[in-house]
Amino acid sequence: MGRVFLSAGHGGFENGQIDPGVIAGNTTEAAVAIKIRDLVASSLRTRQVEALIVPDDLSAAQTLNWINLRYRAGDIAIELHAEGTTNPNIRGTTAYYIANNPQRQEHADRVLEALLRKVPQLQDRGAKPDTETATGSLLFCRGVIPPSVWLEIGFLTNPDDRFLMLNRRQDVAEGIADGLIAWEGGTSLPDPIVPVPPAPTYPTIGINVNGQMYEGSGLLVNGNSFIPVDLADSLGVDLSNAANIRRLRYRNVVYIKAVDLRDFNISVGWNNTSRAVVLRSILPICVGQLDKIMGHGNSTEVQLMIFLRNTNAAAISAFPEIAKLYREEASVEGVNYDIAFTQMCLETNFLRFGGGITANSNNFGALGSATGDRPASFASAREGVRAHIQHLKAYASTEPLVQSVEDPRFRFITRGVAPLVGQLDGRWSAAANYGAQIMALVRRLYESASLL
Template sequence: MGRIFISAAHGGIEAGRTDPGAIAGGTTEAREMILLRDLIVVELRARSFEVLSVPDDLSAAQTIAWINARGRATDVALEIQMNAASNPSVRGASVYYITTNSDRKSNAELVLMGLLRRVTQLPNRGVKPDTESGLGRLIFCRQVAIASLAMEVGFLTNPEDRALLQTRRREFAAGIASGLESWSRVVDPGKAPAPEPTYPAINININGQQYQEQGILINGNAHIPIDLVDRLRIDLSKAPDVRRITYRRVVYVKAIELRDFHISINWDAANRTLNLRSISVICSGQFDKIVGNGNTSEVQLQLFLRNNNENALVQFPDIPKLYREEGSIEGINYDIAFCQMCVETGFLRFGGDIKPQQNNFAGLGTAGGGGDAASFESARIGVRAHIQHLKAYASLEPLVQPVVAPRFRFVTRGVATVIDQLSGRWSADLDYGAKITAMLKRLYESAGLL
């Protein structure tokens, strides 16, 4: 029987201090997940499973290394965590799996349903590829060598989810244990493992052309020969965490790692073919430059917004048109501005202290520096203020239209020409730029541009 690894997210040492994770309601994510993890371990051991509990004081990177040093092909690994949102009404459970892996998606459904059948009051947020997480990737899903999933058991910032967990923790543990039991039996049905692994071959297609060499499928994840990585002029020295494996004297890497180098990854299960694709706008080095042109149509922006919030266009039906027009007038990449709006407002769900009627789509402050967020007379003026504030950061050029951005004059012009340079400036969140970049990749994939 395969073993089960359980990790409680946060609680370890990150950047020299203990990482508490989210904080809300007089408690921390780390505390709640450690308590839940301990009960899951007890429940699984009562069912005769061998469980390995990851030590609490390890960093995220150390956690992965700890599992990889001990994991076997028949083992599974789950990390449990809670989410947080500026809107306290957001709630529910979900499970993230490594994108393009249909096997792992099915596994995620087993784990999630195990919890939801036991705690029926918990809303179902579904299983999601890790590309839909805030940063566009989850290292627990990507870098753990054995089959792995990341589970959000609810939102710590939601009083109902928090109360459910704290009053019915044993039921949460029993439900998750049931899901893990089902998953583990799928991965290891009890048959004796082969003495040496044999991985099935897969075809590789690059921009519509078949690649001469084949890849392999390991644990449901497509792997490609390192020679192909070199041919694509991708320098993996900039990604030291990418794992390499040797199989029959050929070095392979997980194909999904190329996504961070602006390569689209799609799996055609019917033809056992991995499709890789890139576009000129991505490869030209203009992807993250704030000054420039957008690449999407109004319809593509509408579909992207509607697919992520079916009610988004009810109150703001012209928002894609406004971003395209206002961005083009000032020479700002409207795709980037639009994605920043999606990050800031949660696809126009808002929440927190900014209300929809304020027409503030980017968390803009007032000129006086007070705690209140700015308000604008219309959606167009709100979008215009957003575009102008971006131009203040990204360009030395004067505005084309009269200034409406309340803090335009306070920005040191030209200090943030690319998305990542907005981190720590537009927002105190040092991952702010990475979140916008991840959203931009999702937009381009939705539009068929990547």
Template structure:
């Protein structure tokens, strides 16, 4: 029987102190997840499963290293989290899996359904690829060599979820244990003792050409020979975040880890081919600069919006055109601005106190004690204000158009030329710029520019 690794998120040392995770309702994420994890471990051991609980004092990176040092074929790993949101109405459970891995998605559905069958009052937020997470990828899903999933059991910021978690903790534990037991049986249906692995071979296609050597499929993940990575002129020799295995005297790395080096990864299930496309079209080391040129077309922006919200263009059909025109007029990268709009509005779903009729696409505040968020007379003026606000942060150059941004004059000009530097300024979220940049990479991948 394969073993089950369980990690309670947070609680370990990160930086200069202990990381409590989310804090809400007089409790912390670390405290709640440790209590829940202990019940899950007890339940699974009572069912004769071999369970390893990750030590609570480890950092996130140490947790991954701890599991990788002990995990073997037929084992699985789950990390449990509790999220927070700005609105207490946001609630429910979700499971994240490594993007483009259908097998892991199916595993995630088993784990999530196990919980939801036991706690029927908990809303279902679905099984989601880790590219839909706030950071664009999740280390626990990508850097662990055995099959792994990350589960959000609810939102501490939701009084309803918090009440359920604290008053029906055993039901949460039973449900998650049900799901983990089902997942473990899928990975090892015959309860066999692990032996020397025999991984199936897969084909490799790089930039439209078949690569002469084959890769291997490990737990549903594509691995490619290190020689190919060298040919792409990518140096992963000092990167601890790249998963490596030694199989039959050849070193392989997980293909999806190359996304951090701006390589697009795809999978053709019919021909069992991992498809890689190296970045040949754009200069990636300047993508984070606000004062630069956008490179997408209006149609590509429209498709990106529509693929993430099929109703996005019903009320704002001209928005991609407006961002391109206003961004080009002021020298602001309209791709970055457009992706910030997608983040702020939830791909034009709005919510969070800002209504669509306010034409406020970037969460701009008002002045003089007015409403929390500014309003603009038209979509164009709203976009113009957004572009001007970005230019205020990124440049000392004067505006081309008349000022419509109500807070333009309060910004220290040129203090944040990179999108990463508006984190903690535009938003209190210190990962704000990273989230925008992750969305832009998704935009470029959908447009086949990366």
């Protein structure tokens, strides 16, 4: 196998300040990840595998550059994290991989299996595509050249997980090292350094666009599908100002990583039989309209319920009419019910609730009370949905409400200041990427419903 790049999540400088990550139990995510990372490196080196430690003072973007500048064929990369949540009962370990990549999924499975074999007290949350993260993608999975996995070892906010990460870190590190060895299936010495590496040669793949084979070919680069940038133009995607899109010039043609088009409402998949990347752009919505709060949804009631059930099956029995209520209440006020429904999923953790809000409060938008001293509470699910819809409309429109006011904080909002989902950042939530989290769920909904 080649070399292993080891990165500890957080600890570097972001926006001029050191980013500690999650803080819980008198420690930080950065401190925990760094200590485990160093033990993983030591374990790999004892097995004659070269481990390269990413400096801890780098930002996320600098980390990618550091790895990419040193990459050689055969190298792999992993970044270690510890999750955090307001619910201390949530725990478990997850390995994230770049979406729609079966090979990378297998790598994530191997790392996860080895870790859980060494530390079975950790709970298995499974290997998941990065599209299931809060923002719908992970820069580490997509921005580094070598094959990569992002590992959430456990929840720092859970006492049991925190105990394991602090007191059994050697076992945790050994398990991760075992998984990295299994990733490549051997413990061979690292490739020798050659003064001038040969020009890479990449295999070609087919490209299927909306059911039709594209005339040109794509490339398979380290297990990732790349397509000609001209194809993005033909799909109506303008990448001229997209600085984060990974570009590759190969034999005088510029290619881009296909999965990056997800952020532009293009569905990206893979057909193993035909060895073709599958692109689909059938949603009858122009780019720039998908994130408008005022409008009409595109999913059906059944599609909304399936989306909810796939993440929390128990929610269906607890709130059997939740999708119907959102479609009805949002349609009355002219609010896009797909946006409202996915925001509900985000705010309630798919109706698991938490953060001081319980299911019987029917507070689906995490709304505050009029006095601001406690979360709001509503007598029925319909009233709670209606209040949520009204709160969205208050931000997105200056039009009057159709129904009587249920939202206790409606009168405090400056009307029409946030017609787009991204403009809820720092308003509905303190999170700077709050809108991106909602839109990531909207895309997941549309993909699950084959609308995108």
